[in-house]
Amino acid sequence: xxxxxxxxxxxxxxxxxxxxxxxxxxxxxxxxxxNETAAWLWKQAEQQGEFTVDSLAEAxxxxxxxxxxxxxxxxxxxxxxxxxxxxxx
Amino acid sequence: MTKKFFKVAEHFFAVEADxxxxxxxxxxxxxxxxxxxxxxFSVAVQEASAPGYTEEISQDEEGQSILCGRTADxxxxxxxxxxxxxxxVLVCDSTLKQSTLFLTPRDVLAMSTDDVQRKHxxxxxxxxxxxxxxxxxxxxxxLFHAAGIRYKGxxxxxxxxxxxxxxxxxxLWLKYNEGSELFxxxxxxxxxxxxxxxxxxxxxxxxxxxxxxxxYKNVEMEMGGFVLLSQAPFNKIxxxxxxxxxxxxxxxxxxxxxxxxxxxxxxxTQNGLATCVxxxxxxxxxxxxxxxxxxxxVVYENGDSAP
Numbered sequence: 376x377x378x379x380x381x382x383x384x385x386x387x388x389x390x391x392x393x394x395x396x397x398x399x400x401x402x403x404x405x406x407x408x409x410n411e412t413a414a415w416l417w418k419q420a421e422q423q424g425e426f427t428v429d430s431l432a433e434a435x436x437x438x439x440x441x442x443x444x445x446x447x448x449x450x451x452x453x454x455x456x457x458x459x460x461x462x463x464x
Numbered sequence: 465m466t467k468k469f470f471k472v473a474e475h476f477f478a479v480e481a482d483x484x485x486x487x488x489x490x491x492x493x494x495x496x497x498x499x500x501x502x503x504x505f506s507v508a509v510q511e512a513s514a515p516g517y518t519e520e521i522s523q524d525e526e527g528q529s530i531l532c533g534r535t536a537d538x539x540x541x542x543x544x545x546x547x548x549x550x551x552x553v554l555v556c557d558s559t560l561k562q563s564t565l566f567l568t569p570r571d572v573l574a575m576s577t578d579d580v581q582r583k584h585x586x587x588x589x590x591x592x593x594x595x596x597x598x599x600x601x602x603x604x605x606x607l608f609h610a611a612g613i614r615y616k617g618x619x620x621x622x623x624x625x626x627x628x629x630x631x632x633x634x635x636l637w638l639k640y641n642e643g644s645e646l647f648x649x650x651x652x653x654x655x656x657x658x659x660x661x662x663x664x665x666x667x668x669x670x671x672x673x674x675x676x677x678x679x680y681k682n683v684e685m686e687m688g689g690f691v692l693l694s695q696a697p698f699n700k701i702x703x704x705x706x707x708x709x710x711x712x713x714x715x716x717x718x719x720x721x722x723x724x725x726x727x728x729x730x731x732x733t734q735n736g737l738a739t740c741v742x743x744x745x746x747x748x749x750x751x752x753x754x755x756x757x758x759x760x761x762v763v764y765e766n767g768d769s770a771p
Contacts, residue, residue, distance in 0.1 A: 381722065385731055388706035388738050394714075396721040398521050406711050 376454075377425050382462045384409070384417050393417065393462060407460060412439070413453050428454055465508070468492075469500045473653035473669035473684075475600055476500035479592070481509035485567075488585045491672045494682040504599040505560040509588060514553035514566035517541035521722065525626060530590065532720070544590045549573070552587025560599045565591045593651065593673050597718040602729030604656040606717045606737070610690075612652040612668060613637050614645045618688030619668035620762060621652060623716045628693045629750055631677065636755035644759075647683050650675025654687060656736045664740045689742040689762045696747035699754045701761045709743035710734055 381397020387406065391414035395403025409417060412435075419434045420426050431454070432447040441449070457463050467480045472495050479489075517533040531543040535555060542554040549568075556563040567587055570580045597607040610621040611634040622630040637644040651673035659665045670681035692704065692712040704712050714734055721727040744762055748754035 383727075386735075387710045388735060390707050392707060392710075396724075396727045398722045401521070401721065404715075406707060406714075408707060 376427070376463045378417075378420055379462055379464045384414060384421075391417075395462075403462075405460075407462070412449065413456075416450060416453055469497045469503065470495045470672070471497045471500070472596065472671050473600075473605060473655055475596070475603070475605065476503040477592070477596065477599070478503045478506040479509065480507070481588075484581075485509050485584065485588065488581060489588070489672075491589075491674070491678065491680040494670075494680055495672050504603070505563065505595045507554070507563045507565055507591060507595060509565045509567065509591075511567045511569050511584070513569060513572075514541070514543075515555060517543070517553070517555075519543075528586075528590075530594070542591070542594055544587045546583060546586055549583070551583040552591065554587075554591040554594060556595070556598075560595060563591075563595060589673060593718065596653075598720055598726065600653075601719050601726040601733075604729075604733050604736070606654045606713075606730065606733050607671075607719075608652050608654055608713075609650065609716045609718065610652060611650065612646070612648040612670070614647050614683070614685055615641060615643060615688070615759065615763060617685060618763075619647070619652070619685045620688045620691060621654070621668065621716075622691050622693055623712060624693035625715075628695060629748075630693060631675075632750050633691075633693055633746075633748065633754065633758070636750065636752065637759065640752045640755045641759040646677075646679055647681045647685075648674050649677035649679050654733075654737065656733060656740075664736050666737055666741045687737075687741045689744060690737075691744045691746050691758060691762060694745070694747050695749075697749065698747065699749055699751070699757050700747045701757055702745050704743040704745050706738065708745075709741075710738040712743055712745065713737055 381395055381400025383396050384393055391409045393407040416431055428451050432450045435446040465480050465482055469478050470492055515535045517535045519531050519533040522531045527547045529545040533541050535541050540556040544551050552565055552567040554565045567584045573580050610623050611630040613620050613634050622633050624630050631649055634646055647670045651671050653669045653671050655667050657665050666687040667684055668687050670683045672680050690713055719726055719730045746758050
């Protein structure tokens with residue numbers, strides 16, 4: 376999967392927020408606040424382009440002191456959240 | 465063709481048009497200047513068929529639509545429709561330094577002279593608003609969709625979706641909060657500046673665009689607050705901070721956010737405004753209490769004594 380075109384992560388008043396700016400994303404009509412881990416994962420997902428829960432979990436383990444199982448569970452939950460608000464394809 | 469210069473929110477622009485069009489631009493008269501150097505945009509207006517374009521995105525509101533696309537030469541094109549009828553097409557080069565507005569020829573419109581003029585004025589006003597919003601998006605400037613009231617020297621903008629009652633709430637201030645003055649009913653301009661200490665300060669300006677209400681005042685004042693309105697069966701006001709304030713002002717600012725540079729510019733302005741201007745959420749009825757509660761709360765916040 377990958378991030379849909381037109382969605383960007385921005386610093387809004389000190390918080391990390393996803394918003395829809397590109398053509399096709401303008402009707403998103405909301406701001407999605409991310410915690411530090413989720414924002415880090417979003418940037419990873421942007422870098423990876425095409426990504427999976429496993430590829431993000433692996434990256435997370437490399438950056439943070441977290442076990443593989445826990446990382447996968449955390450990533451899966453965050454990715455599910457993104458899928459729910461329809462910012463992935 | 466004559467060329468005239470205008471200054472809105474301290475930004476200059478130039479319009480070249482024939483006398484018939486110029487005579488319809490009374491709302492711009494308070495903003496006219498004799499000359500200017502380096503306008504943020506220039507536009508030539510002519511009644512002629514427009515080049516074709518491929519539509520990329522459209523925006524609709526209450527019978528008015530803007531279609532945006534590209535011509536075969538890759539130039540930006542904006543088509544302004546009123547109840548499905550094209551009134552004119554604005555074609556811009558990438559620098560916005562020399563754009564052309566093609567007003568739909570009268571034989572194509574096939575209407576009375578008055579109706580043709582109304583359509584052309586609609587296209588012209590929309591074109592100048594689009595150009596202004598695009599040309600200033602990276603200049604700490606935001607063209608708002610809001611009603612603006614001046615009270616005790618400060619500007620308060622009432623925000624909200626169409627039909628929420630922005631103008632109605634502004635009218636209630638005029639009636640019940642003595643000393644209030646309406647300085648714009650639809651499209652005030654807000655700019656961020658730095659004061660002598662380097663602190664950001666937001667100023668709001670009147671504009672030649674004011675929706676259905678003729679209120680074209682060339683005035684400026686410091687911002688006192690943003691008030692996001694929402695209809696409710698009661699009156700209640702609460703402060704908006706940080707992301708919530710940003711989310712309140714974002715949909716009220718015109719811009720072409722699918723252009724990365726413009727989106728970056730607007731984001732910077734929105735962040736600055738959300739940080740330095742007090743913002744409020746007013747759930748309200750269209751009544752006296754809404755206006756007095758709002759005034760008491762937002763004006764008191766600015767260090768004034770409560771009325």
